[in-house]
Amino acid sequence: MNHRELLLDMFKAAIAAAQPALCVPPALPEAPKGRLIVIGAGKASAEMARAVEQHWTGPLTGLVVTRYGYAVPCQRIEIAEAAHPVPDAAGLQAARRMLDRVHGLSADDTVLCLISGGGSSLLPLPIDGISLEDKQHVNQVLLQSGASISEMNCVRRHLSAIKGGRLAAACHPARVVTLLISDVPGDDPRDIASGPTVGDASTCADALDIVGRYRMRLPEHVMDVLRSGRGESVKPNDPRLARAEVRIIATPQMALDAAARVAADAGVTPYILGDGIEGEARDVGKVMAGIALQAARRGQPFAAPCVLLSGGETTVTVRGQGRGGRNVEFLLSCAIALQGEAGVHGLAGDTDGVDGQEEIAGAWIAPDTLDRAWAAGLRPSASLDNNDGHGFFQRLGDSVVTGPTLTNVNDFRALLVTR
Incomplete structure (x- = not known):
């Protein structure tokens, strides 16, 4: 896969x-x-x-x-x-x-x-x-x-x-x-x-x-x-x-349903956790990582292979000077909480193609994200503290760039648990 x-x-x-x-x-x-x-x-x-x-x-x-x-x-x-x-x-x-x-x-x-x-x-x-x-x-x-x-x-x-x-x-x-x-x-x-x-x-x-x-x-x-x-x-x-x-x-739920059908066709069971999830992006990242970890390690509440889908609009309280957006903030926090867990991959992006004020939709994470970051001289927690999600993922080559999508049904988040 x-x-x-x-x-x-x-x-x-x-x-x-x-x-x-x-x-x-x-x-x-x-x-x-x-x-x-x-x-x-x-x-x-x-x-x-x-x-x-x-x-x-x-x-x-x-x-x-x-x-x-x-x-x-x-x-x-x-x-x-x-x-x-x-x-x-x-x-x-x-x-x-x-x-x-x-x-x-x-x-x-x-x-x-x-x-x-x-x-x-x-x-x-x-x-x-x-x-x-x-x-x-x-x-x-x-x-x-x-x-x-x-x-x-x-x-x-x-x-x-x-x-x-x-x-x-x-x-x-x-x-x-x-x-x-x-x-x-x-x-x-x-x-x-x-x-x-x-x-x-x-x-x-x-x-x-x-x-x-x-x-x-x-x-x-x-x-x-x-x-x-x-x-x-x-x-x-x-x-x-x-x-x-x-x-x-058109609604976020319709978009998540379409993504779920793609996952099911690929033999991965989709679970839509909500189409209106709000809260601080970094906090939502920790919670979603916790659910993914439980699925990967315990088969609870869902057994692998599965994908955890969610939408909504999180918020970012800006305290740093970095280049960020709510989706990359979510992903960076999620990656830190996952600590390189084997078998967990993720993507988060804004369906309009713009996360924050950047012409970047979002990014990917994988089990080797943190290792590659450290090898590149990045400090993941420092990047998160500086609200520098775009800077972090661009250095790794993990940004997702779509260009103008000509629609907008808010954020899309997917955590894929393969084992």
Whole structure:
């Protein structure tokens, strides 16, 4: 058995299961009496737009924004590119233009909104009194805080002029149909790109609690937006959302199911441990290593050959100066806990092809990972302390690089136990 090849085949299957060309066409709405306007944001939004164009026979116009390097050719829908994960002026301009596109619609019109992970950073339209520079600072603080994705998006929704249901409200009285590719634990529509077309029951007070819980240091005028309630989001019972509906078309669970089928076909029993696992990446790495060790040594709770699959979105509280991401942090912690256990191999990667801020999806580990690291002059624990997972695995030649995958259903983790 070629362990790396099998792990990579599972990862590729997970990504393929969430491709927009597969999941967008069955979810398209019927043709409206009036116009169809296509809008959207996220790492998969351009590929979603192309799928719409290829399967929509009537007239349409639109604008979607995706991450730099993720654009694909479209004929009728304009594709804009902007920065992720830290927003930039291109994203700000795209968000303003998107609101302009949906202004003045009628009840006969339909807005088709294509949303996937990454949309929060790609639609950085701040509420009055907050600048783009403020948004960039807040985003950096959030990314380094250790807060969960749900907590981060709660704060984002209450500092935005387009998220937290505001985009759908701007489309009123048109019908709004949102197609979602989920990249969040639990598939909560509010948390996918911070829910621009979804009513939000959370409040400014909730956002303030999160800021305080993680001791985030935000500018005083940003805090004032939350304290005053000026950042309150659009609530689920708002009449402007009466004609807004959501269709989740791809999820982390679908991706894990596809990977499981690849494993089973190879004679390896798959076990999906969860599609929404959260927590500190290094802690999750230790726990997963412990389960793999018990399987390898005791045949409990699963007998080899087996593969332990999981998804979700872990967090990294950044304390070092290295180049890292949550998947390589997970893997490095896992390798240290495994201590070269024979018969245990692993792969972890982000299904969008970008782990952290690097154009690297993730990495592999094997029983000889630590030995090769020491021979190369690396100190695994020091690399972990410095949040330098990418630096560590690149030195070993064990990075997994996919390029833009044109989708995003969050993290993929697989630990293969062969004996």
